[in-house]
Amino acid sequence: MASEMSIEKKKGKLINDIISTLNYLKQRGVEYIPDGPGVRALFGGGGGVADEIRVASESPKEILKSTVKSTAHEKEEQQTPMVEPPKMTLEEAIKKLGDCKRCKLSNSRKNIVFGAGNPNATLMFVGEGPGRDEDEQGIPFVGRAGKLLDKIIEAIDLKRSDVYIANIVKCRPPQNRNPEPDEASACIPFLMDQIGAIKPKIIVTLGAVATQHLLGTKGSLGSVRGRFHPLGQMETLVMPTFHPAYLLRDPSKKREAWDDMKKVRDMYNQLKEGD
């Protein structure tokens, strides 16, 4: 039983690695994966998950779709499949949101914290929800955690004005509790509107809550952190890492967070070179 679980775990890791590699290759302009004995040995005819990953003459998009589908199938924790976000401008998204009262968080908020930053950002950060300072000012990540996020952004040679910052929910949950499922469900369509408008190539999810809601998983942050994941069918890579507020509570995790951010920096630079 234990060895079966270990095989499943390895299989899951292998699939995640393949997704990351296919995404990377696709971003670098690779048009197809050539068929051949080596590829067949890796993917073909082995049965199980391997058979679901097609290699012959399919386009990268189809390969990616198949891979994502099989990963979703493998993950028991998968909740909801991510759909292609609607295409609208940020201004249209703000207008659509209006004076939103679609969930109970509207009862206690002072301000809707829509998001802030570069509307054409390549890199976007997504946290779970506004805190007290953000609720007061209507701007995301302005408290102590926000200051640390600024340092993290500067550490990868960017400025806050280069990136876009948003949250899963746009109104402060009372006592900074996690957003409840109905609140997140009501608000995520607006995050998807933002993502559709900005079209970031990389999204860094900050903490388990943001990661779970955006990737549609129930797994721990540790099980997905530190590597890129596709965002549904989109050409956007998601890197889950620690929330800055967690890093303030446990500075020993800063090293791992920095490892994640170095990967983000490298991918960002590669994508920029390819523009």
Ligand code: SF4
């Ligand atoms: S959290 Fe989102 S859905 Fe809920 S009231 Fe605020 S803006 Fe509307």
